Structure formats: C-alpha cells, structure tokens
Amino acid sequence: MRARWASLAARWRAVLATAAIAGLAVGAYCASAGRSQASVPTTVVTRGEFVDVVELRGDIRPVRSVVLGAPTQSGDLQIVRLVKNGTPVKAGDVVIEFDATALLRRQTDRRAELKQAQAETEQAQAQAHLVEESSATNLMRGRFDVNRARLDVVDRDFVARLDYERAKLALSDAEQRLKEAEKRQVAEVASAAVDVNRRQRRRQRIQEDLDRIDAALESLVVRAPSGGTASLMPNSRSGGGPGQSRNSQDFREGDRAWPGASVVELPDLSSVHLTARLEEADRGRVEVGQAATVHLDAVPDRPYHSTVSKISLLARVDFTTAWPPARDFDLELDMADPDVRLKPGMTATVRIAVARHPNALVVPAKAVTLVNGQPTVFVRRGSAFTPQPIVIARRGREQIAVKSGVEAGDRIAIGNPTAPTGGRK
Numbered sequence: 001m002r003a004r005w006a007s008l009a010a011r012w013r014a015v016l017a018t019a020a021i022a023g024l025a026v027g028a029y030c031a032s033a034g035r036s037q038a039s040v041p042t043t044v045v046t047r048g049e050f051v052d053v054v055e056l057r058g059d060i061r062p063v064r065s066v067v068l069g070a071p072t073q074s075g076d077l078q079i080v081r082l083v084k085n086g087t088p089v090k091a092g093d094v095v096i097e098f099d100a101t102a103l104l105r106r107q108t109d110r111r112a113e114l115k116q117a118q119a120e121t122e123q124a125q126a127q128a129h130l131v132e133e134s135s136a137t138n139l140m141r142g143r144f145d146v147n148r149a150r151l152d153v154v155d156r157d158f159v160a161r162l163d164y165e166r167a168k169l170a171l172s173d174a175e176q177r178l179k180e181a182e183k184r185q186v187a188e189v190a191s192a193a194v195d196v197n198r199r200q201r202r203r204q205r206i207q208e209d210l211d212r213i214d215a216a217l218e219s220l221v222v223r224a225p226s227g228g229t230a231s232l233m234p235n236s237r238s239g240g241g242p243g244q245s246r247n248s249q250d251f252r253e254g255d256r257a258w259p260g261a262s263v264v265e266l267p268d269l270s271s272v273h274l275t276a277r278l279e280e281a282d283r284g285r286v287e288v289g290q291a292a293t294v295h296l297d298a299v300p301d302r303p304y305h306s307t308v309s310k311i312s313l314l315a316r317v318d319f320t321t322a323w324p325p326a327r328d329f330d331l332e333l334d335m336a337d338p339d340v341r342l343k344p345g346m347t348a349t350v351r352i353a354v355a356r357h358p359n360a361l362v363v364p365a366k367a368v369t370l371v372n373g374q375p376t377v378f379v380r381r382g383s384a385f386t387p388q389p390i391v392i393a394r395r396g397r398e399q400i401a402v403k404s405g406v407e408a409g410d411r412i413a414i415g416n417p418t419a420p421t422g423g424r425k
Helices: 002-038 101-152 161-219
Strands: 042-044 046-062 065-069 077-082 094-098 221-223 262-267 272-279 291-296 304-311 316-318 326-335 347-364 369-371 374-381 384-389 391-395 399-404 411-413
Touching (some): 077 262, 272 304, 272 347, 291 326
Antiparallel strands (some): 046 347, 077 094, 094 221, 291 347, 304 326, 316 326, 347 399, 374 384, 374 411, 391 399
C-alpha cells in the first residue's frame, strides 16, 4: 500500500513539473511575441499632398564651354606646357604650348629661300630693263637708217638711174631691218617679262608658305579666349587601343596630340545644367517644365532645385546593357539655384515630380504588402497588428495614395510583421 502511494506521488510530481515547464514556455513565447510586436517599425497614415516622383541619375554640365586643342594644319605635336587640371584661368592666359622645333627649322629654311628668290627676282627685273633699253636703242637705230635711206632716194631726173635703184634697195633693206627690230623688241620684252613673272610667283609661293608657318607657330601657343576653370580632356591614345577610352588618362605634358585633338575644356561655370538618361517606361510621365530636386553626391548638405528644360525626340539605344538593349531619352534640366560648389562632372540624384494630388491618404510604399494577391497594410490594434486590405488610388516609388481601407491617424506597420523578420528588412 505504501509503495502504491509513493508511485502516485511520483506521477503527480512529474505532471506538475511538466505543467510548470509548459507554462514557462508559453510565457516566454508570449513575452518574445510581445517584444517582436513592439519592435516592428510603424508609421501614421497622413492626409496631405501625394507627390509621384521619377528618380534618375545625372551629371552636371556647363551650358557653355570652350574646347581648346591642337591646331588642325599641323601633324602630331608634342605638348611642352599644359595647365594643371582644375586651375582657374583668365582670358589671355597660356593654356597649352606645343613643341615648335620642326616649324622653326622650316621657317629658317623658307626665309633663306625667300632671300634667294628675292635676289633672283631683282636680277631678272634688271635684266628685263637692260633688254628693254637695248631693244629700244636698236629700234631707234633702225628708224634712223630708214629716214637716212629715204633722203638718198631723190627724184630720178636728177641722179643716174643706177644710183637711184641702189638708193631704193637701201631703203627697202632699212625698212626690213626696222620691222625685224620691232618684232625682236616685242619678243625680247615679252620673254624678259615672263622670266620676271615666273620668279615673282616663286617668291610669292615661298612668302605664302612662310606666312602659313608663322601662323602655325602662333597657333602652337594656345591662350584662353575667356575665363574659366581648366578641365583636361582624356587622351584616347593612352588607353591601349580602341574600346578602352574609359581607361584613358588625361593629357599630360610630353604627350603627343594629333591634329584637332581636344586637350582642355574651359567651362563657363556661371550657368550650368544637368543631363540625365530617361528610361522609356518613364517617358510618358515626364514633361518639359516639371520641377525637380537635385541631390549631389559631392554636396550632401543641401538639395538643389531645377526644372526639366529639354527631352530628346528620339530614344538612344544603349548597347552597354543586357539584351535587348535599353532605349533611353536624353534629358536636360536647368539649375535654378547653382552655387560655386557645382563643378562639371559631378554626379547627382534627380527626383522629378511628375504628378501631384492634394488631400490624399498617404502611406509609405514599404508599408503595403500583397496578401493573397490583395494590397494590404497591417494596422496596429493595441499590441497586435491586424491585416487590412486597401484600395490604391495612386502608386509611386516611395509613397502610395490610398482610396479606402484606412483612415488618417491609423498607425500601420512598415512591412509585414507576421514575416519571420518581423517586418524588418
């Protein structure tokens, strides 16, 4: 009998221990659930203006800029002097200087040739003057001979017939020699003039070549036409080959530049704009004149304001993306409040307000989840969250306008509190 009572007592103790353990487990679960519910981030449904935005990435660009580089009338040139990147320059400052050794050698040779051509031209002109005087003397002598021969031809009644015929022959010979002298004068003067013209043309060609060399020498010293901040351009020949322009280094002193190569850009920082690429899916929602907010990566302490000023008519195919390639539109925005901290090339995030709806119930987009295919928010009721289906009026990237399902002032969870992470990402 005593053994039976001991067995029953042992069983009751086991049952009580099991119940205590179960109670502790339930309490721990409830406490954990309470802590999990309490740690879910929440927000309040508000009534106000719903702003739908399109977010883009863009770059700061100057409205006006001057690109300076190598002259086009020369071959490859070596840079011997180059302004430092980011250096402020004033109008007239030397920005680039190229090696002038080859042109100076050509200039010296052409000047020597010009002196020789000038001497040859002067000699030809002197010779032409001598020929002209000699021809004029011969012509004068021929005319004198003709006049003298005419005097010898008198009336044949007063002289012998033989003398008369002899005088006539002498006059005929003098007239023939005069004609020959006249023709010879024309030929000699023309020949001398041709020789002078030929030498003058040669001297003119040398002079024109020398003028071009002088102009080329002047173009080897490139000066800033206006003030600005120097921005060195990439040297595509330093990247190792075609298709490697991204790895190209900027131009440096000692590099060789091909004719017409762009070396330095002088942007006008008094007015800048922002360029971006607009996806084809968002093209129908963005219009010229819409306001935008710009957040620069390099200036995180303030937002800038801008306005959409230009959208390209045709899309550009971007073959750098996955296949099929994306089609983007070029977008420009005018900066409304630029300051000195804006520099060309800075990257920024652009938020364009494409739609505004006043007096709307607004909730964060992260607070809406799909439950059985229905948009749902989790409304806090006491210490628990109750799923509440909603009807969406407008959907944006960060905010959602709710048509019905919740009221202003309701506290809702950001995310799904029933998920294993407790609604936290």
